[in-house]
Amino acid sequence: MKKIVIHGGRRLQGTVEVSGAKNAALPLLCATLLCPGEHRLGNVPDLRDIQTVVKLLETLGATAVFENGQVRVNADRVVNVEAPYDLVKTMRASVLVLGPLVARLGQARVSLPGGCAIGARPIDLHLKGLEAMGAEITLDHGYVEARAEKLRGATIYFDTPTVGGTENLMMAAALAEGTTVLENAACEPEIVDLANALNAMGACVRGAGSDTVTIEGVDSLQPMDHQVMMDRIEAGTFMVAAAMTRGDVLLSNADADCLEAVISKLREAGAEVILGDDGIRVRGPEEIQPLQIKTRPHPGFPTDMQAQFMAMLTLAKGTSVIAENVFENRFMHVCELQRLGSKIRIDGKQAMVEGVEQLLGAPVMATDLRASASLVLAGLAADNTTEVSRIYHLDRGYERLEEKLLALGADIRRVAEDA
Numbered sequence: 419m420k421k422i423v424i425h426g427g428r429r430l431q432g433t434v435e436v437s438g439a440k441n442a443a444l445p446l447l448c449a450t451l452l453c454p455g456e457h458r459l460g461n462v463p464d465l466r467d468i469q470t471v472v473k474l475l476e477t478l479g480a481t482a483v484f485e486n487g488q489v490r491v492n493a494d495r496v497v498n499v500e501a502p503y504d505l506v507k508t509m510r511a512s513v514l515v516l517g518p519l520v521a522r523l524g525q526a527r528v529s530l531p532g533g534c535a536i537g538a539r540p541i542d543l544h545l546k547g548l549e550a551m552g553a554e555i556t557l558d559h560g561y562v563e564a565r566a567e568k569l570r571g572a573t574i575y576f577d578t579p580t581v582g583g584t585e586n587l588m589m590a591a592a593l594a595e596g597t598t599v600l601e602n603a604a605c606e607p608e609i610v611d612l613a614n615a616l617n618a619m620g621a622c623v624r625g626a627g628s629d630t631v632t633i634e635g636v637d638s639l640q641p642m643d644h645q646v647m648m649d650r651i652e653a654g655t656f657m658v659a660a661a662m663t664r665g666d667v668l669l670s671n672a673d674a675d676c677l678e679a680v681i682s683k684l685r686e687a688g689a690e691v692i693l694g695d696d697g698i699r700v701r702g703p704e705e706i707q708p709l710q711i712k713t714r715p716h717p718g719f720p721t722d723m724q725a726q727f728m729a730m731l732t733l734a735k736g737t738s739v740i741a742e743n744v745f746e747n748r749f750m751h752v753c754e755l756q757r758l759g760s761k762i763r764i765d766g767k768q769a770m771v772e773g774v775e776q777l778l779g780a781p782v783m784a785t786d787l788r789a790s791a792s793l794v795l796a797g798l799a800a801d802n803t804t805e806v807s808r809i810y811h812l813d814r815g816y817e818r819l820e821e822k823l824l825a826l827g828a829d830i831r832r833v834a835e836d837a
């Protein structure tokens with residue numbers, strides 16, 4: 419096992435290129451199951467979750483080659499309909515094979531993903547939607563079994579906007595008979611990326627990116643050839659890194675359109691955020707101003723950026739209030755940030771963060787993906803040495819993080835846990 423060792427206190431400076439988005443690439447890879455042929459997906463980040471979904475596609479009978487940021491999937495032979503527990507337990511997004519498998523093969527058996535560090539994360543809305551489209555759903559030994567000779571279009575209202583639910587049902591509806599309308603759908607940019615790819619495959623998806631998505635089912639689709647959008651959460655993480663180290667960083671290929679809430683809050687904290695033709699440049703303030711943050715579905719402030727902003731606000735000039743409204747247990751980083759000397763108090767869904775003059779490095783333990791990122795950020799700004807262990811969480815979602823931070827001037831390296 420490896421850990422990350424950071425000697426903090428360096429200003430980050432330079433240019434960084436943002437990778438393709440994990441949360442867009444995962445549903446796109448699952449969408450290759452919708453039709454036979456050779457699919458091509460470019461700008462795919464080399465991450466543990468991507469390797470897991472590639473393995474899952476292979477388990478289902480497809481062949482996949484991942485080389486130089488491109489995944490080629492041949493989905494001619496999808497002969498197995500079971501997504502096994504061993505793969506699903508390591509990555510919740512595996513459940514996104516459910517919609518495509520039922521749509522193409524009329525059946526699927528997918529292990530229930532179960533709870534995880536940030537919350538219970540049920541999939542009831544995915545299942546209700548498939549049922550409304552005519553699928554018969556049963557639960558057997560921890561597996562969801564779904565069957566439908568032919569899915570039928572339906573109007574489906576989500577009690578809460580769900581990103582994965584919207585994606586799963588959009589894929590299922592692409593090959594259904596008739597029209598499906600998803601109401602109170604999630605509006606995240608990754609859903610638009612998926613809709614664009616599906617439409618290029620011959621599907622008919624309208625309204626993606628709004629809260630009503632309409633899908634006219636078609637009889638057949640053709641293989642995809644698509645470039646994955648940039649990772650707005652990775653971009654946001656580098657922006658916070660620049661801000662909290664009083665740095666000056668250019669994110670060369672970043673797209674500001676899907677980062678509005680993050681940019682607005684960084685500016686409110688005092689950072690200079692310059693949007694230019696060459697990308698997004700962030701210059702950190704001398705003094706970080708406290709913020710009020712409420713996480714919400716897109717276009718609200720993303721829950722996936724909550725932990726990173728909390729790390730920054732531990733050094734603000736005053737007290738910030740952060741409300742986590744999307745997941746019920748997404749403050750796992752708090753006790754680890756406290757080990758670095760931060761002053762944070764949790765009261766239900768809210769965290770009160772009282773800024774301190776300086777953080778002091780310490781050994782800390784990562785508990786989930788974005789919690790890990792927040793600990794790395796805190797380590798970059800802290801005095802002395804911070805050691806972050808259990809970094810396999812980080813490897814689920816950040817491509818070459820230390821390498822990119824090192825190039826920006828950070829003193830960071832990955833070493834064996836017992837080094």
Ligand SMILES: CC(=O)N[C@H]1[C@@H](OP(=O)(O)OP(=O)(O)OC[C@H]2O[C@@H](n3ccc(=O)[nH]c3=O)[C@H](O)[C@@H]2O)O[C@H](CO)[C@@H](O)[C@@H]1O
Binds near residue numbers: 441539604
């Ligand atoms: C791979 C991927 O894209 N992951 C993202 C996706 O996760 P994911 O798609 O799992 O998140 P959802 O949007 O589905 O979850 C939002 C909320 O809805 C609840 N819910 C969801 C489905 C359901 O059937 N029933 C239900 O109650 C969840 O518990 C949660 O409280 O969106 C989250 C919210 O932006 C992000 O944090 C994750 O990074």
Ligand SMILES: C=C(OP(=O)(O)O)C(=O)O
Binds near residue numbers: 441510511787788815
């Ligand atoms: C929670 C996240 O991912 P996942 O839904 O894959 O667990 C994330 O990307 O922050």
